[in-house]
Structures are given as structure tokens and as C-alpha cells.
Amino acid sequence: MAQDSKTPRGGHRGIDPSDIAESDLVTTRGTFRMVAFRADGEEHLALVYGRARGRDGVLVRMHSECLSGDVFGALRCECGSQLDLALNAIVREGSGVLVYLRGHEGRGIGLVDKVRTNLLQDERGLDTVDSATALGLPVDVRDYGPAARVLAYLGIGSVRLLSNNPHKIRSLESHGIRVAARVPLLAAPNDENLAYLTAKRDRLGHDLPQVPMVPAPRERAEPEGAAVLDDAAATAPSPLSGTPLTP
Ligand SMILES: Nc1nc2c(ncn2[C@@H]2O[C@H](COP(=O)(O)OP(=O)(O)OP(=O)(O)O)[C@@H](O)[C@H]2O)c(=O)[nH]1
């Protein structure tokens, strides 16, 4: 389970001006405000699109660093697809924030140990949970405190969180950020990531309705009626409308 640093009672720990800098970032998708900040020994990034300050229900993605998936297009996880889908959704909406969290690599164990878990998955058929514990490593030690701090700094009232992981909602709220809704971010399963997605659903409690109940690794997994948010489906409003959370 994640070991989050808690916000002190009564408010967010601020970000010291010496630990934050911002400029425009012109990308193929459009122009974002790039807010780089330091927190707890890591350097993170918030990409802000459109006007977010003072608004409620801002579309937000808290994205955990995955060098292999985000930069090099690894298919064994769906991180790269989710990064693309989240940015597309934010731009389509006209405003939103993507917080890119460093130090989250391998759910917080780091790149070298993540690659060690990948080797155990390939050679011994272990899933992402058992491959970590077999190495004596924690399953998830990500801290969402820095994300909460930058969202508070950006003056965001409440968020609609792009995620399939219910723990992220609880964690963000424990840091004082109100989550008005969770918006599913469903990447299409493929032969390479089916085991990864199945473990997330069955062992970590992620809400992944697009993943078939009985894994068929050698068949292309596209269950009928699944609300898969691929580039074509991403234009449809329904998967992005979100499910309001009730207290
Ligand atoms: N330990 C370990 N971590 C992995 C592995 N593959 C990907 N990761 C990391 O998993 C993190 C992403 O977490 P996920 O559990 O996929 O998804 P999530 O961020 O909790 O949930 P969503 O918001 O729905 O995307 C990234 O930091 C990846 O580096 C693996 O095989 N082993």
C-alpha cells in the first residue's frame, strides 16, 4: 500500500517559491502552462491546459512515471496509452491538468527494481504483485502528497480524476483535494498487457471493465460492449462523463 506523506491538519504544505518555476510549453496538442516543482526530493511537472484556477470539477490526471511505457512505447503496461488519452481528453475538454509524478516508477520501487520484476514476470510467470514481493519489495509505495500540493497551488477547487484506481481517490482526498468524480481511462487490452491489466483488476482492485474475465493471452482481447477509450472512442462523450462520487 502506498505510504503517503500526510498534509498537516488545516491546510496544504505549500510549495516554496524556490522550488517552483513555470513557462509556456508549446506542443503538438497545443500550448500548456508547464509548472515544474520540487517536492520531497523529486522534481515533478504539472501541465495546465486552459483556465483551471478557481474552478470545480477540473479534469485531472495524476500520472505515475513509467519511462518504458511513456517514452518508449512499451506494450507490457498501458501507461503510454493512458498518457496520450489523458492529454487528449484534457485538450478536448478545453481545460485540465496533468500532474506527472517522478519517483513513482515501478509503483515507487524505481526503474532498476521494476526491470527486475519484469524479468520475473517473463521467466517465472509471476504477476506484478508477486514479482515485487518475491524480491522483498513493496507492491505500491507511491505518494500523492506532491500532486495534492501542486493542485492546491494551482487553486483548483475540486477535480474529476482520470483513473481506474480507487486508491488514488482516497489518497488525494486524504491530502485535502476534493474528488467530485472519477473518469475512467480505459486503454484497449492487447496480447502484451493482458496479464498486467488482469493483475491490476484482480489483485489491486482497479476498475477495468474492458478486460475480459478469462484471460486468453493469444487472442486479441476486445470484449463486446467494453467502453474502451482508444483514439476513436475518445471523441465520444460517454466514457468521459464520469461517475459522480457520493459520500
Ligand atoms: N512494480 C512494477 N511496476 C510497474 C510494472 N509495470 C508498470 N509499473 C508501474 O506502474 C505504475 C502505474 O501504475 P498502475 O498500477 O499501472 O496504474 P495506476 O496509476 O495505479 O492507475 P490508473 O490511474 O488507473 O492508471 C507506473 O509507475 C509504472 O512504472 C511492473 O511490471 N512492476
Ligand SMILES: [Zn+2]
Ligand atoms: Zn508502464
